[in-house]
Amino acid sequence: MERAKLDLWVGVFVALGFAALLGLAMKVGNLSASNIGDTYTVSAYFDNVGSLKPRAPVKSAGVVVGRVESIGFDDEKKEAIVTLHLDMRYHFDTETNASILTSGLLGEQYVGLEAGGEEKMLKNGDKIKLTQGAVVLEKLISQFLYSKASDGADNKQDKKADKE
Amino acid sequence: MSTPLKNNIVEIENLSFGYSNRLLHQDISMRFPAGKVVAIMGGSGSGKTTLLRLIGGQLKPQSGCVKVDGKVVHEQDGDGIYLMRRKMGMLFQFGALFTDLSVFDNVAFPMRENTNLPEVIIRDLVLLKLNAVGLRGARDLMPAELSGGMARRVALARAVALDPQIIMYDEPFAGLDPISMGIIANLIRRLNDALGATSIVVTHDVHEAFLFVDYVYFVSAGKVVAEGSPQELSQSAMPFVHQFVHGEADGPVPFHYAAPDYAQDMLGAGRV
C-alpha cells in the first residue's frame, strides 16, 4: 500500500474517532448542557438533602439554570449545606425558595428554585434563606398512617357520640 | 599443515559455548584473513550457525572470545555491538527477507535505517546492488512472489547493501537447484573480490564449496578437526575428512545416535 493512501485512511480513522468522542460528549453526554458558561455561586442550608448528588441539575420552572456543585455537612447547624452554581444569565431575588424535588416518582433528585417577590437579587456567595429539604418517603407514609389512625379514632368517637 | 595466515579480520580464540549443560563448542580457534573466502564445514547440528551468531554478537561465549578487527565482540556494549554490526553483512539460511516489504525496500532497508542518504541516492545504490545479483527487474515484486534462488539473491544484495567488510553466509546453498547454487557460489566469490571483503561461508555442501573458497575449517563434535585449502583437504587421508568429502554413511561420524547396545535393548531390561 502506498504511503499517501495509508495516510489518508489513518487520517479518516482518527477524524472519525475524534468525531465519535465529540458526539459522545455532546449528543450522548451532558458536556453541552453542563457547559453553561459563566456561573455564580450561592449556597443553601437544607434540613435533609435526601439522595441529592453533586452535578444534579438546578431547575426553575422546569428549566435547567445551574448545577449542584457540592454537598457538605455544617457541624454547628447540624444541617446539610449545598453549593449551587447558577448561570449568570438568570437572576434570582433574595426571597427565592429552594427545595429538593424528585423528577417522577422514582427519578433522580434536583434542586428547584422558586422566585420570591424581593427587589434585591442574589449575588455571588450569597445564601438562600428559604429552603425546603427532601421529602423522605418513610416519614410521609408514617405521617399518613398516623393521621389515618387518628381519623379512625375520631370517627369512632363521632359514631359513639351519634349513638348517645 | 598450511601456510600461516596473516592480517586476520576475525579471530576466534579458545572459544567454548553451549546451551544449558550441553557444550556445543569446545576450545575452538579459527582465523579469518582479510580478503579471503573461508568455509566452515561440518555435519548438521555441529553448531556452525551458532558460530556466526557468536561473531555477530547475538550470543555470548562461556569462555574464550571472538575478535573482530581486534576488538572483543562480547565485551562491547549495546552501541558498540551495533557499530560493529554495521561492518558486517549476513545472509540467513532462507534469506529472512522482510515479507511485508518489496524487493526494493528490502535492499533499501539497511541504508534507510543506518544512513542519512537522500532517497535519490538510495534508489541508485539499491538498483546497483540488485543489478549485481541480476534482479534489477524484480524490484517491485514481493518476497512471496520470488523463487528460493531469487530470494537468496535478494537477501545477498541486502547483506552487501552497506558494503560490509565481513560477509557471513549461513547455508547459502540449502534447498537450491544446481543452477541456482552455481549462481550463488559465483556471486559470493565475485562480491567478495569486488568489495575487498572477507567472507565466511557456513555450509555442508563440500563439492560446491571446494570450487570457490580459499580455506576450509572442518568442525565436528565441537572441535576443529581439520583445516586447510580445498586442494590439501581433498587429498587428505584423515578418516573424518575422507568420510565427509566422499559422503560415506558410516565412519568416524557414526550412523547411529548414541544408544545402548542393540541386542541388549531388544532383549533386555526395557521389555516388560
Place this chain on the structure above:
Amino acid sequence: MFKTLAGVLQHIGHQVVDGVLRLGYATRFFLYALKMSGESFRRFPLVIREIYFTGVLSLIIILVSALFVGMVLGLQGYNTLQRYGSSEAVGVLVALALVRELGPVVTALLFAGRAGTAITAEIGLMKATEQLSAMEMMAVNPISRVVAPRFWAGVISMPFLAALFSMMGVFGGYLVAVQLIGVDNGAFWSQMQSSVDWSDDIMNGVIKSCVFGVACTIIALFEGYDAPPTAEGVSRATTRTVVISSLAVLGLDFVLTAFMLH
C-alpha cells in the same frame, strides 16, 4: 495416593512459578519497549502504518458489532423498562451500558481477536523466519523498529475504536427504540443527556479503553516475540494472546470500575 497428590501440587506450583516468571519477562519487555519508543515518534510514519493495520482494518468488525449490540440493548431495555412505564429511559440504559462498560470492554475483546492475533502471528513468523535476527545483524534494534511502533499504534487506536463502538451502539439503540418501537425521540435523547456525565461516564470509559489498549497490545507483542520459532509455537502463541488478553481485559475492567466508583 500420596504420590498423585504430590504430583498435583507440583503441577500447580510449576504453573504458578511459570506464570510469575512470564509476567516478569512481559513487564521487562514492556518497559524496554517504552524505553525504545523514541524512534517511533521521531519516525511517526512507522506508527501510522501500524495504525492502519490495527485500527483501520478493525473498523468494520467494530462498527458492525456495535450496531447489533446497540440494537439488542435497545430491544431488551425497552422490554424491561416498559413494564415500569419508563420506556423513555431506554436511551439512558443503552448509553450508560455502552459508554461505561460495553464500549471499552467489547472493543478490547474484538481488538484482541482481530488485531492482537494478527500482531502475534506476524511477530512470531518474523522470528521463525529469522527476520528479527536479520534486523539485529543489520544493526537495527527490532524492539524499536518492530515492537514499539505496533505498541503505540495499538494504544492510539483503542480509544478511538471504543468511542466509535459506543457511538455506533447508541445509534443502534436509537434505531430500534425510536425508529422501530416508537419511543419519543426527544425524551430518548434528553434523558440520555441528563444522565450521562461527561467526566464520570465518558472520560472514565476513555481511560478504560486506553488501559485496555496498552494491555492487549503488549500481550499480543510479547506472545509473538516469545513464541517458539515453529508453526506449532506460533499457533499456540496466537491462542494464548486471545485467552490472556480477554482475561486481562475483564480483570482490569473490574479493578478500574471499582476505582472509578470509589
